[in-house]
Amino acid sequence: MIEYVNVSKSYGEVHVLDDVSCSIPAGRTTVFIGPSGVGKSVMMKMIVGLERPDAGRVLVRGEEVARLGERALYRLRRRMGMLFQDGALFDSMTTGENVAFPIRRHTRLPEREIARVVAEKLDLVGMPGCEGKMPSELSGGMRKRVGLARAIALDPEIVLFDEPTSGLDPLTADAIDELIVSMQRRLGSTFVVISHDIPGTFRIADRIGVLFDTRLVAYGEREEIRRSADPLLVEFFSRTI
Amino acid sequence: MDRARPHARPSPVAAALAEAGRWGIFSGRVLRRAAGGPPAAGRVIEEAYRIGVQSLLLVCAIAVFIGANIALQGYHAFREFGGQDLVGIFVALACVREMGPIVAGSMVAAKAGTAMAAAVATMRVKGQIDALEVMAVDPYRHLVLPRLAAAVLALPLLVLFAVACSVAAGYAVAVHQLGVSPATFLDNVAAYTGTRDVLFGMAKGAVFGVFITLLACYQGFASASGPEGVGRATNRAVVSICVVCIIVNYLMSELMYG
Numbered sequence: 001m002i003e004y005v006n007v008s009k010s011y012g013e014v015h016v017l018d019d020v021s022c023s024i025p026a027g028r029t030t031v032f033i034g035p036s037g038v039g040k041s042v043m044m045k046m047i048v049g050l051e052r053p054d055a056g057r058v059l060v061r062g063e064e065v066a067r068l069g070e071r072a073l074y075r076l077r078r079r080m081g082m083l084f085q086d087g088a089l090f091d092s093m094t095t096g097e098n099v100a101f102p103i104r105r106h107t108r109l110p111e112r113e114i115a116r117v118v119a120e121k122l123d124l125v126g127m128p129g130c131e132g133k134m135p136s137e138l139s140g141g142m143r144k145r146v147g148l149a150r151a152i153a154l155d156p157e158i159v160l161f162d163e164p165t166s167g168l169d170p171l172t173a174d175a176i177d178e179l180i181v182s183m184q185r186r187l188g189s190t191f192v193v194i195s196h197d198i199p200g201t202f203r204i205a206d207r208i209g210v211l212f213d214t215r216l217v218a219y220g221e222r223e224e225i226r227r228s229a230d231p232l233l234v235e236f237f238s239r240t241i
Numbered sequence: 242m243d244r245a246r247p248h249a250r251p252s253p254v255a256a257a258l259a260e261a262g263r264w265g266i267f268s269g270r271v272l273r274r275a276a277g278g279p280p281a282a283g284r285v286i287e288e289a290y291r292i293g294v295q296s297l298l299l300v301c302a303i304a305v306f307i308g309a310n311i312a313l314q315g316y317h318a319f320r321e322f323g324g325q326d327l328v329g330i331f332v333a334l335a336c337v338r339e340m341g342p343i344v345a346g347s348m349v350a351a352k353a354g355t356a357m358a359a360a361v362a363t364m365r366v367k368g369q370i371d372a373l374e375v376m377a378v379d380p381y382r383h384l385v386l387p388r389l390a391a392a393v394l395a396l397p398l399l400v401l402f403a404v405a406c407s408v409a410a411g412y413a414v415a416v417h418q419l420g421v422s423p424a425t426f427l428d429n430v431a432a433y434t435g436t437r438d439v440l441f442g443m444a445k446g447a448v449f450g451v452f453i454t455l456l457a458c459y460q461g462f463a464s465a466s467g468p469e470g471v472g473r474a475t476n477r478a479v480v481s482i483c484v485v486c487i488i489v490n491y492l493m494s495e496l497m498y499g
Contacts, residue, residue, distance in 0.1 A: 045371075048374070048375050049374075050371055050374060050375070070379075074377040074379070075377070077374070077375055077376070077377040078377045080375065081375075082372070082375045084368045084371065084372055085368065086367065086368070088367060088368040088369050088371065088372040089369075090364075090369055090372075091363070091367075091369075101376065101378075102376045102377075102378075105376065105377075105378050106377065150376075160375075
């Protein structure tokens with residue numbers, strides 16, 4: 001579904017990714033974990049074409065994202081949804097208008113049908129009946145839920161999560177993790193998550209990639225990573241916990 | 242668009258040229274979208290209403306005092322050689338050709354321009370522009386084009402208001418305070434300015450609208466992260482707009498009357 005082939009990226013003198021290669025399978029949840037500043041967000045942004053690799057290729061459904069023209073890139077993006085760190089909801093719109101935004105832009109559904117889809121998506125993320133609320137009235141966890149409702153508004157094939165539990169209290173973070181698991185089961189889409197939350201990662205991931213010092217030092221099934229005897233992984237997980 | 246990243250400090254000239262180049266690329270992207278078709282009418286009307294309402298009272302108030310001051314200064318300058326009755330010419334030329342467009346442009350820059358820069362910068366800082374991109378919505382077309390069209394529509398009308406208010410204030414001061422004959426004042430205004438001057442002033446307003454929007458939105462798009470980034474973007478927007486509008490005003494006057 002998504003492939004990184006020898007991907008490297010630097011900003012001036014600062015290297016953030018170095019020769020990263022991996023293949024993200026369809027219909028499963030893959031989590032990339034690592035300390036701050038190791039290029040996790042950059043890796044995710046390459047999938048949607050917000051960042052380009054300096055070397056190597058990022059392929060989505062066989063298409064090299066960096067080589068796509070504007071139209072082809074927008075066509076590809078319509079198959080994706082992304083939950084940003086703080087939801088990135090539009091402040092001037094209500095919750096309902098935020099969720100309806102991609103539907104209005106990319107479909108010709110009548111307003112009544114749009115309202116039905118919005119209500120359904122908000123219900124799915126555990127925020128029923130909050131269409132009229134403004135983003136400023138929502139807590140951090142609620143904004144993430146609404147952001148997720150917007151990300152899945154068009155039933156995308158790929159859903160990306162940028163640090164979905166950062167800045168949340170442990171209980172809310174657990175609730176968001178559960179939501180991600182249940183949503184993935186329900187939608188069957190490909191979920192790609194970047195995180196630095198170790199317990200949450202083991203709760204939601206089917207596959208885990210560990211980024212450390214600009215490199216992807218481990219990538220495999222959840223249990224494989226959990227049981228790994230690699231001293232670096234053992235130290236990383238034990239330290240972070 | 243790439244955001245500013247830390248790098249070795251270049252010379253001020255090189256930095257200014259690089260900034261101008263980035264603005265040129267940004268403007269090229271916007272104008273390329275404009276060639277692809279007009280923005281949604283609803284969004285243009287919404288923005289035009291916002292620009293007009295935000296700036297109208299201010300434009301009129303400033304124009305009144307500018308017109309009054311020009312009449313006062315002109316009267317005393319011309320009186321030195323017995324030409325105080327010519328103050329109408331001075332008021333008409335200054336207000337219709339120069340001060341009307343400048344007042345409208347600078348007030349829109351101060352009110353609507355800063356609001357645009359702050360709004361776009363906030364969207365950049367909060368990841369909302371990236372969110373638009375990921376939702377396959379072109380941010381240049383969605384955020385900049387409606388504002389550009391609205392400014393191009395609203396500015397010429399604001400210039401008209403500024404011209405009317407400043408000339409009326411100049412008339413009031415000249416006639417009621419300084420004792421100039423109303424007929425003389427009006428004859429001089431009519432003799433030295435015409436529809437062509439008013440239309441050219443409005444054209445200046447439209448050009449200012451283009452620069453105000455492109456500079457304000459560019460600074461918003463290029464904003465660094467955090468509240469400081471928004472403040473800096475707003476500040477840079479208003480300074481760059483003022484400098485560019487004054488230069489553009491001179492160049493257009495040179496082209497028309499030089």
